[in-house]
Amino acid sequence: MFFEFKKSLSVKRSLMILMLIGLSVMLMISGCARKTGAVKSQKLDETPSQPAKVDVQTPPAPVEQVAPQPSVEDDNANAQDATKPLAVASSAISSVYFSFDKYDLSDEARETLKKNALWLRDNATVKVIVEGNCDERGTVEYNLALGEKRAKSVKDYYISLGIPAARIQTISYGEERPVDPAHDESAWAKNRRSETNILK
Amino acid sequence: MLNNHKKLTILIITLWILSFSFSLATDVYIGSIYSVGKKWNILMTPFQPMPGSQKSDEMDHLWSIVKNDLEFSGYFSVITVQKVPTMPNSPNFIDLGFLQTLNLDNYTQGAYSLSGNRLYLEADLMNPQTGLRLWGKRYRGNIELNREMAHRFSDEIVKNVTSYMGIANSKITFIGKSGTSKELYMMDYDGANMVQLTHDKSITLSPSWSPDTTHIAFLSYRDGYPGIFVINVATRKIRKIASYKGLNSSPAWSPDGKWIAAMLNKDGDEEIYLLDPSGQGEPKRITFSRGIDTSPVWSPDGKQLAFVSNRSGGPQIYIMDADGANVRRLTFQGSYNTCPSWSPRGDMIAYASQNAGGFNIYAISVNGQNPIQVSSSGGSNEEPSWAPDGNHIIFSCNRGGNSQLYTMSLNGNGQKQLTRLSISCSQPNWSR
Numbered sequence: 001m002f003f004e005f006k007k008s009l010s011v012k013r014s015l016m017i018l019m020l021i022g023l024s025v026m027l028m029i030s031g032c033a034r035k036t037g038a039v040k041s042q043k044l045d046e047t048p049s050q051p052a053k054v055d056v057q058t059p060p061a062p063v064e065q066v067a068p069q070p071s072v073e074d075d076n077a078n079a080q081d082a083t084k085p086l087a088v089a090s091s092a093i094s095s096v097y098f099s100f101d102k103y104d105l106s107d108e109a110r111e112t113l114k115k116n117a118l119w120l121r122d123n124a125t126v127k128v129i130v131e132g133n134c135d136e137r138g139t140v141e142y143n144l145a146l147g148e149k150r151a152k153s154v155k156d157y158y159i160s161l162g163i164p165a166a167r168i169q170t171i172s173y174g175e176e177r178p179v180d181p182a183h184d185e186s187a188w189a190k191n192r193r194s195e196t197n198i199l200k
Numbered sequence: 201m202l203n204n205h206k207k208l209t210i211l212i213i214t215l216w217i218l219s220f221s222f223s224l225a226t227d228v229y230i231g232s233i234y235s236v237g238k239k240w241n242i243l244m245t246p247f248q249p250m251p252g253s254q255k256s257d258e259m260d261h262l263w264s265i266v267k268n269d270l271e272f273s274g275y276f277s278v279i280t281v282q283k284v285p286t287m288p289n290s291p292n293f294i295d296l297g298f299l300q301t302l303n304l305d306n307y308t309q310g311a312y313s314l315s316g317n318r319l320y321l322e323a324d325l326m327n328p329q330t331g332l333r334l335w336g337k338r339y340r341g342n343i344e345l346n347r348e349m350a351h352r353f354s355d356e357i358v359k360n361v362t363s364y365m366g367i368a369n370s371k372i373t374f375i376g377k378s379g380t381s382k383e384l385y386m387m388d389y390d391g392a393n394m395v396q397l398t399h400d401k402s403i404t405l406s407p408s409w410s411p412d413t414t415h416i417a418f419l420s421y422r423d424g425y426p427g428i429f430v431i432n433v434a435t436r437k438i439r440k441i442a443s444y445k446g447l448n449s450s451p452a453w454s455p456d457g458k459w460i461a462a463m464l465n466k467d468g469d470e471e472i473y474l475l476d477p478s479g480q481g482e483p484k485r486i487t488f489s490r491g492i493d494t495s496p497v498w499s500p501d502g503k504q505l506a507f508v509s510n511r512s513g514g515p516q517i518y519i520m521d522a523d524g525a526n527v528r529r530l531t532f533q534g535s536y537n538t539c540p541s542w543s544p545r546g547d548m549i550a551y552a553s554q555n556a557g558g559f560n561i562y563a564i565s566v567n568g569q570n571p572i573q574v575s576s577s578g579g580s581n582e583e584p585s586w587a588p589d590g591n592h593i594i595f596s597c598n599r600g601g602n603s604q605l606y607t608m609s610l611n612g613n614g615q616k617q618l619t620r621l622s623i624s625c626s627q628p629n630w631s632r
Binding site for chain 2: 086101137138139140141142144145146148149170171172173174176
């Protein structure tokens with residue numbers, strides 16, 4: 001075993017080892033028996049060279065145990081149910097569609113919005129919310145901003161057609177409200193849209 | 201002529217002295233700069249019941265939590281044995297020769313006692329050459345905190361051996377989608393202790409931890425319109441901090457906790473503002489370019505922000521000072537780069553870049569040099585967030601159908617699916 005141990009060491013270190021062996025024998029002779037106890041690793045109190053750091057920690061109470069506060073219940077009661085939309089669609093008003101990562105209005109979109117604007121002029125008490133939506137391919141936060149740009153493009157065009165700004169709100173849903181949940185070009189084209197809905 | 205026992209004694213002493221000199225050589229690694237690929241060989245033996253305490257299967261599991269933590273850290277090759285053999289004629293002496301054959305750098309052991317629901321855990325890091333204890337920790341707490349004890353012990357090992365901080369006590373917040381609603385969740389870094397934090401049946405997005413991990417800022421449509429809210433994760437109390445006209449999105453808590461950067465378009469354009477987390481005071485606008493500026497993230501020193509802008513056409517990553525000065529474009533490769541996350545080491549920014557098949561995670565140095573693709577598996581790999589150790593990235597991917605969370609190391613190795621939930625998971629944010 002001793003020999004094997006030596007073999008595993010580099011030649012360069014052989015001299016040093018020999019010196020250390022000599023030293024170790026000297027240490028043994030000089031009554032170093034106390035040190036042999038140090039290899040009794042299982043005994044924690046026999047670690048003279050490195051006293052253990054003792055750290056008695058009382059961790060904070062676990063999150064799972066915390067009961068919801070009454071105020072949270074109140075907040076939840078105030079939350080808007082996503083299944084109850086702010087506005088309703090009207091069969092008299094059509095959606096317009098956009099190219100990927102674009103918010104400018106196509107000629108087709110302008111024609112659609114002109115028809116919508118005629119109806120809005122005839123129904124002057126109606127207030128609308130223009131929604132901006134995106135397809136799923138972009139990323140969530142950028143699509144929220146992109147949806148807002150799409151809604152703003154539509155709102156600005158309505159204003160240019162004489163609809164008062166005070167009648168038009170905007171909201172972006174980014175990629176959160178697809179009309180077609182499929183993952184193909186046909187679905188994406190339908191989802192890159194702006195809807196004009198009647199505020200309740 | 202020496203008898204066998206005396207020979208053995210000489211051997212042990214000699215080995216002890218030799219290994220003392222070698223442990224100095226081993227010390228060279230301790231505190232040295234981490235390089236990918238350097239691993240410490242560590243031996244683990246199962247935690248033992250203390251005298252008078254009963255053996256518990258749950259405590260065996262505790263030991264496996266530490267093992268998983270050490271393996272996940274990337275710093276260790278974990279070797280396990282049920283028991284280190286003792287010398288044939290001296291049961292009090294562990295067989296250092298056996299430890300030598302394993303080529304170990306470190307070795308750990310632990311003991312526990314259970315009394316009612318109180319757990320006491322004593323765990324040590326040992327020098328395998330000498331059998332000497334390098335340090336030990338004692339933990340006392342309720343049994344339900346056993347995972348936290350194990351994680352704390354793991355982080356101590358990482359810190360003591362590598363000099364880097366461990367991540368075993370870090371948390372991850374994310375968005376879970378069920379039906380048409382998206383809610384806020386959080387969990388331990390290993391996926392355990394998952395908690396649903398909101399029950400709004402609404403759209404919740406973009407969670408961002410406060411630096412002290414006590415609060416999460418997020419976007420929610422809980423009032424019908426997109427606003428920015430802050431939740432106290434202990435009390436679950438929710439506060440509204442921004443609900444200006446139009447879009448309020450993309451909150452990002454500053455490293456000193458004093459600001460939440462966010463995108464507002466209250467002034468007619470999508471711009472980045474700094475908000476007071478209390479919701480008081482006027483937002484301070486810091487971008488002034490027409491078009492979309494969104495998704496701000498802070499540098500670890502809080503002096504700079506990375507963000508997404510379409511000022512040059514498609515979305516690209518930019519960097520600016522925290523007061524909005526010195527704006528410069530960071531990414532030039534690819535036409536759609538979003539979702540920046542700044543490495544806690546400060547030198548890299550991860551982001552999602554769109555290519556033919558979907559998105560992949562890239563990392564680029566903050567001086568704009570050498571963007572490297574980190575993720576490579578199928579599906580759309582998006583929304584990277586760095587672990588506090590700077591070695592790991594969590595991201596979302598739909599490769600298995602519905603979107604789940606995955607982790608990987610910075611070189612893309614060690615990809616691991618962290619969540620396997622029926623809800624679809626997105627926008628992970630790793631605590632600091």
